[in-house]
Amino acid sequence: MTETTRFLLILASQRNAWDSMKKQTVAFSKNSSNLFFHILTKCNLSCVHCYINKEQHGDNTLDIDTIKDWLNIFSNKAGRTNLIFLGGEPTLHKDLHLAVKEAKHLGFKSVTIDTNGYLFHDILDKVSCKDIDFLSFSLDGATKKTNDNIRGEGSYDKVMEGLKKALLKNFSCSMIYTVSDMNIHELELMPDLITGLGIKRFFIQVIGLRGKSSKADGTLRVSKKTWLTTIPEVAGKIASHGIIVTYPKVFLLKNETFQCAGSVADNYFVFPNGRVYQCPICEDFALHSYEIRQNELVATPKINEKDLFGLTIPEGCVMNKMIQPQNLSYSRDGTPDHQIACCMLKEEILPKPG
Numbered sequence: 001m002t003e004t005t006r007f008l009l010i011l012a013s014q015r016n017a018w019d020s021m022k023k024q025t026v027a028f029s030k031n032s033s034n035l036f037f038h039i040l041t042k043c044n045l046s047c048v049h050c051y052i053n054k055e056q057h058g059d060n061t062l063d064i065d066t067i068k069d070w071l072n073i074f075s076n077k078a079g080r081t082n083l084i085f086l087g088g089e090p091t092l093h094k095d096l097h098l099a100v101k102e103a104k105h106l107g108f109k110s111v112t113i114d115t116n117g118y119l120f121h122d123i124l125d126k127v128s129c130k131d132i133d134f135l136s137f138s139l140d141g142a143t144k145k146t147n148d149n150i151r152g153e154g155s156y157d158k159v160m161e162g163l164k165k166a167l168l169k170n171f172s173c174s175m176i177y178t179v180s181d182m183n184i185h186e187l188e189l190m191p192d193l194i195t196g197l198g199i200k201r202f203f204i205q206v207i208g209l210r211g212k213s214s215k216a217d218g219t220l221r222v223s224k225k226t227w228l229t230t231i232p233e234v235a236g237k238i239a240s241h242g243i244i245v246t247y248p249k250v251f252l253l254k255n256e257t258f259q260c261a262g263s264v265a266d267n268y269f270v271f272p273n274g275r276v277y278q279c280p281i282c283e284d285f286a287l288h289s290y291e292i293r294q295n296e297l298v299a300t301p302k303i304n305e306k307d308l309f310g311l312t313i314p315e316g317c318v319m320n321k322m323i324q325p326q327n328l329s330y331s332r333d334g335t336p337d338h339q340i341a342c343c344m345l346k347e348e349i350l351p352k353p354g
């Protein structure tokens with residue numbers, strides 16, 4: 001079978017599978033907001049692709065009073081804001097449970113904790129499934145060998161143990177699989193691994209070239225061809241088991257319009273040194289749009305990431321062209337083969353109710 005035939009067969013099987021599911025691009029909206037709150041940068045693991053850059057974001061841990069003050073900065077739009085607690089490893093924060101309760105009290109639309117599964121400080125005993133909308137567990141391989149190679153010895157067992165414990169306590173759980181050339185070969189094993197566990201959502205992430213992965217010279221990222229032939233197919237298989245699957249769009253089709261989330265959405269990536277970004281791939285640079293000073297959100301002077309958001313180039317995302325041009329390709333006349341979508345543009349596959 002030629003590569004082209006294989007590609008066409010994959011597309012045909014995707015079309016059949018999608019007949020029983022709903023696939024949609026999640027449009028950006030100013031009416032809803034996302035607050036990605038890094039309450040510390042410390043972590044017990046040292047993943048190969050870790051995106052945390054302590055040179056840019058320091059290594060301090062916010063105390064609980066500061067966390068509450070900073071949550072209050074965003075409380076005027078809490079009802080339309082999804083809050084995600086991040087680190088480092090957020091459960092290393094001894095007062096995470098108090099932060100969660102404050103978030104609930106302020107009325108955030110949803111509260112999520114992203115965790116590597118170690119669940120420090122008995123967090124599951126200190127918050128209830130009513131306090132948290134999602135606990136999101138990171139796993140980067142279907143086997144111990146591959147996952148632990150990326151995330152560290154013993155991390156596979158810990159994340160699976162933590163996930164099962166959380167499910168037993170009725171927490172809504174999701175899983176995040178960050179795809180790289182070190183683990184893409186095991187993505188197709190994931191439907192069998194997770195079916196029946198009881199997770200509700202599965203997120204496929206692309207390696208963001210920041211933090212440690214930026215030093216890997218782009219070699220961790222999978223090729224365009226591998227991405228387009230593998231990700232939608234596996235996502236469809238997982239969704240066919242009743243799990244909502246989300247993955248980044250990455251490559252826009254010819255008829256799709258490029259939009260920069262920095263201009264048309266309302267996202268905040270807050271770090272414990274007070275920097276607030278609107279674009280995650282700017283995080284390796286001092287290009288943040290805002291800073292938190294004396295518990296107020298203050299706009300930073302030019303030049304910052306906001307100055308990039310309005311720039312229009314044929315390749316799509318300006319930051320992508322500057323820091324990860326390896327995923328661009330051109331036809332003979334110099335036209336880009338694809339526009340690169342905003343890194344926050346997602347495809348979502350919703351299983352149709354049965």
Ligand code: SF4
Pocket residue numbers: 043044045046047049050051052087088089116151
């Ligand atoms: S990727 Fe997450 S779990 Fe891994 S070292 Fe970085 S902060 Fe820790």
Ligand code: SF4
Pocket residue numbers: 259260261262263278279280281282308309317318319320341342343344
């Ligand atoms: S990833 Fe690109 S398109 Fe998205 S917010 Fe950043 S600069 Fe804009």
